[in-house]
Amino acid sequence: MQYTIGELARLARVSVRTLHHYDEIGLVVPAARSGSGYRLYTTKELERLQQVLFFRALDFELEDIRRLLDDPAFDARVALETQRTWLRERAEHALSLVRLADLMDAGVSGSDPRAAAIAEGMRLHIDRWFYPCSREHHARLGDMYVDDARFSATYDRIRPGLAAYVRDAIRANRGAT
Amino acid sequence: MQYTIGELARLARVSVRTLHHYDEIGLVVPAARSGSGYRLYTTKELERLQQVLFFRALDFELEDIRRLLDDPAFDARVALETQRTWLRERAEHALSLVRLADLMDAGVSGSDPRAAAIAEGMRLHIDRWFYPCSREHHARLGDMYVDDARFSATYDRIRPGLAAYVRDAIRANRGAT
DNA sequence: CCTTGACCCTCACGCGACGGGAGGGATTAC
């Protein structure tokens, strides 16, 4: 079976430009060219593209994907483990930013109206972020991850300590400057 | 108090190049230039830079930071609301990828990681997990990272069940196609 | 046979937040 670039793009739900790019960097190269220069792909390239897209979904860099698929000595399992660590760090970072938002909440309880507005918004955020729950997916996934009581308890336990930490940090910072 | 660009860079722990960049885009502009063209900053600019770095830590775009600091009519609350949504989605996404990596790990443990498992993982990824998983659910999952020990415990507890679920899903998926 | 529209091609610039280097002048310390 042969595909033109547009057909392959529709099949894999990527843009034609993306396939151009993958050709340029040697990630997914067409099996042949037609007389008039059209790229011609076969099911082999479709499969390869699927693999690429899978790893791309895990936020691998394209260059790493190329090595992973081309080098038979490359250990896929190790790569996955590395990537998972990576992703977990990213999640933690994002969540640390949420904590930073908490920091603002506790820190700017004073004078500046802009800061006050920010604090307001942050509080709103916290309520939306930590408390709501989706019953639909609670049902779908069962109680694999979700445990309401424990969840609330964790947050309630952390929050006062966090506020205290923030106040101290701010005082320390003020003293230093 | 006056600072050269290098001094300010050390104080704020950013690179000189970063300060060049912030000057170029009008985000932190030096108070004056010396006769020989050196950038001269005062404590005012240092304070502004601190604010910039704070919002940068929340992953605001520089252009948004500029508007936020310069335009008194700019609605900080709306900006923060947008930003929170953003951050939340990022955390959710990263966590969904962690789970996807887990799926791979579970699916790969048997045969050849390259071909079959990847294809199955991909299908599973698309059909069963990636699209239907709700954002709210991910958000709740995210909170577990607030407490590392507890999260680990939870994670270890659910992991065998997850692997089993994956195997079943793969079988079911095979039957369907 | 000719046109129309859908497809395909190759450049090549643009993004965001800088990193890094080239090529040169200024200042400071000894």
Added chain:
DNA sequence: GTAATCCCTCCCGTCGCGTGAGGGTCAAGG
């Protein structure tokens, strides 16, 4: 005096494509 260290202004590179510009190719219908 001179060497080390600072500073300046371009300007190209990153990463994964999006989005044109400017132009060939192909199947179908009049």
